[in-house]
Amino acid sequence: MNTDAARAAILAQIRARQGRPDALHASEMADVQADIDRHVRGPQPRLGDDLPAVFTTQAQALQTSVTRVPRLADAPQAVAAYLDAHALPRHGVAWQTLGQLPWEQAGLTLELRPPRDADQLGITGCFCAVAETGSLLLTSSPATPASTHLLPETHVAIVPAARIVASLEDAYALLRRELGELPRALSTVSGPSRTGDIEQTIVLGAHGPYRVHVVLVDAA
16 A cells, blocks of 8 residues: 555545645645754753763663673674573674674674574664664664664664764754755664553563663774
8 A cells, every 4th residue: 555645535534524625735835844844852961071970870770781891802702691691592693794893702602693493692783873862863774783682682782972962853964964854764772671551560571572781882
């Protein structure tokens, strides 16, 4: 089904009930486009200059654990330490963009492919992270499949401190500036998957990972 045509038909019916023309006038379309292009922001919180610290506090409030390392090359050892501390397997899958890191030296066995049903660990990077909400933004591509952070029970994200922005508005401005258009899939990860559908009891891992861990890298 062509959703553009369906949406246009619904809007035309609404305008007809209001006694308006079936379509917007050119001047109305220009006003709408101008408003979209302005990207007007609402009130912004004052978060201070230490965005990594704010992100860490907010992420931990969402039950995302955080480890901080000085260099990107230190990330594999930090991942191994996290897995050992939680008695988790040292094997899983990772994004192709992380293939250059010394995983084997840290005792990890990773395959650079999308996950399958049996894979319990998925390691990703991120497009950016949001200090205000403690969230990760991940964009999909053939080398960075969305399934890596959705299917395995454990999601570990490697996050450069330089890619932490203050707010979601900043994240979308960065997307427009660097990508020009949205990817096929854009995911916002705010802690482990959870639901309270059954008797208002929070259950983790209902629709995704049971646990999310961030390795925050000071100098990528």
